[in-house]
Amino acid sequence: MATQISTGASELRDITKMERIGAHSHIRGLGLDDRLEPRTSSQGMVGQAKARKAAGMILKMVQEGRIAGRAMLFAGPPSTGKTAIALGMAQTLGPDVPFTMIAASEVFSLSMSKTEALTQALRRSIGVRIREETEIIEGEVVEMQVDRSLTGATKTGKLTIKTTDMETVYDLGTKMIDALTKEKVTAGDVIAIDKTSGKVSKLGRSFARSRDYDAMGADTRFVQCPEGEVQKRREVVHTVSLHEIDVINSRTQGFLALFAGDTGEIKPELRDQINTKVAEWREEGKAEIIPGVLFIDEVHMLDIECFSFLNRALENELSPLVIMASNRGMARIRGTKFRSPHGLPVDLLDRVLIVSTQPYSPEEIQEIIKIRCEEEDVTLAENALAVLTSMAGQTTLRYALNLISCGQVIARKRKSDRVEVDDLRRAYTYFMDEKRSVQWLKEQQGSLMFEEVEDEQATNAMDVN
Template identity: 60%
Template sequence: MATLDGINVKDIVKVERTSVHSHITGLGLNHRLEAEYVSGGMVGQVAARQAAGLIVKMIQEGKIAGRALLVTGEPGAGKTALAIAISKELGIDTPFVSIVASEIYSTEINKTEALTQAFRRALGLQIKEETEVLEGEVISLDVDRPANGVGPKVGKLTMRTTDMETIYDLGSKMVDACLKERIMPGDVIQVDKASGRVTRLGRSFNRSHDYDAMGPKVKLVQCPDGEIQKRRETVHTVCLHDIDVINSRTQGYVALFSGDTGEIKAEVRDQINKKVLEWREEGKAKFVPGVLFIDEAHMLDIECFSFLNRAIEGELSPLIIMATNRLIEKVRGTDVESAHGIPSDFLDRMLIIHATPYTVDDTAKILSLRCDEEGVSLEPTALDLLVRLQSATSLRYCIHLIAAAEVIRIRNKCERVTTDHISQAYRLFFDTKRSEKMLTETSGYLH
């Protein structure tokens, strides 16, 4: 945790799993912003990807302030994939927040508060902090334990670099930290003077011949040079919403884990905004605008669009990407019909990209990529069957069948997924069309 000018900042660990779009690494464009047919986990959609590449370029050059992006297309056309690819192109530290428009309608917090929290989660902040550390190779670690086993432990730690060697007296806290990390002579360690945290950087090359064999996880590093005591620059990456919650007296840091953050006072956000802008001017922090992806944008009402109309012009605003599959719809909360169910004044601020439906070849390649991502080995005939099923069902459904067929393969102890495994998964799990047909043909199924 870092504290700057009275504002508490904590690192948030980001955990990712294999998901529907985890294979996407970018838009797959070359240096001329031309899209390759298969690249970066993206398949087809050449025109849409090139348009998205221009959007990324405009963002990097700061030329898209006060605007938003709308991606249109039928279900399964790759609208979400396009938004994720844009986020990946902007950088690995770029926050990406995905919500469905209906999520903002809650009885616990109002609509504008829900949108504000989504905005703040999509705004990243890289805070730089200089800390003093001790860094060197451990020569010896001597621990003195009380004879009766009761009382604090003390010890001495001898460290060296290529230029000097020093002995440090250790208190009980530091001795426990070294024992917990299993520090031993020959380890290269780093000790944070402020917190007392001990980190093993690796095993010194000078001690690489101490044992006949080493495990694959042993990392050999050079013995540090210069002085043992150094100043290191640490970068903490957080989003503004996390800082809001941590500094909210009524919520606190525990609310980040429970998810019940409630409404945060505007005074807290105003104070944090002021400090963030000061840090940016002083070079203490770097502002990282992220991507807020709002799916099913036609579900937003006129009040939400009025709020977004003002919010995107603010100094602290992410790139808003909306997606919808509707044509002419009434704007929620009014009797006015508009394209895509979005008010014309807000639609005028948006750049629109149309995602065309995937071809059969596109579908085959996407399913092949998903198999590689999930580590599933498919026979060619099984892949052909999935492609044929996609034309009768949907691409999402066929992607789900891959994981189900893999479980069946493991149970049957086969080397590869076959057409029989796909067929069995197809019989077990209904797609939307078969489910609708069953409901219409079955009388008294639901009461």
């Protein structure tokens, strides 16, 4: 018996997003021109020219569908824009290409096995573009008659629809009448009815009826009367991820699990069936695979089991491009006693293209601070900008960016719209950076609770273990 695989595509869209200012909300893309050359400052991106160009080349191959099943590693010190470049890639790819972003520690905190969590992330990053032909009735409503029975329980009616070439009368049942009433369809409206689902879409008012009324709402849209036949065949294209198909077809989960987030473990047998069905659709020309991108931040937090699984998963026919980021140098591979570059096993490092990110120059730091001030709607005095740039060089870029909004709060207390040097100095005294915090701990000389003073032998013993 053939298995019926559902995609549930029509019900998956229309989720409203909340807007707020985040650490990387100023990133709009990679800031590259048509020849993939990085601009000095564009789309929120500053500096890191080599890394951005490498990311742009990879994106070009992703869009052409030529780099699925490969891996990249962004390696560099903290605050050098690794996550920013990944988000720029996501913005450049657009909504059609799936982009999944996870932190490596998420894998251990979910209520499922590590390999299942990684499998779901990988399948969430692979899209299936499905083409379906549907029959639609499209035209201008000439007249709609509704007859109710004496009890009002049953309703029948007739709908007259015309195009510029022909006019047709359709008999209506109760459900169709309810759908038309819900959309408030009246004579003169141009509508489209999907024959398979019975969905009614109101396209607008006909230009021929534009002079019928003196008063019209601001949102009234006028459209031309459709041409050709009333009944047409139209190709509908929708994109879903393999993970969404998995969840919808899982008997234990069902469609609502997509919104709840807790999808649980999905049986491998079901995934095999879906893979087979998708392969059939590809052969028939009904669907095409869109390899997307899976971004794993802080990848050194994964353990040896996860790395072994990723090695195998990258060789799978259905695998996305995996981009990883790490700020570690020589570090211990979790789950082993061995040390390796970036905390990744050597066999996985052999498979990845490594892109390094460099610390920002003072000029680039100043440009980033300006962009963040625009994003957070903060006016910074010229001398305050110079002080903040110097502060970022002595401490860290993230610490300096955090002081922007703190300085604004202090400036508002003295009823000023501009952040001055004194505001930043006060914020600097209120909040410590990492170096001053370490210095303060040394000055306390063991007065804090549970502080252990270890000798060199104990430290070396810990390193060995």
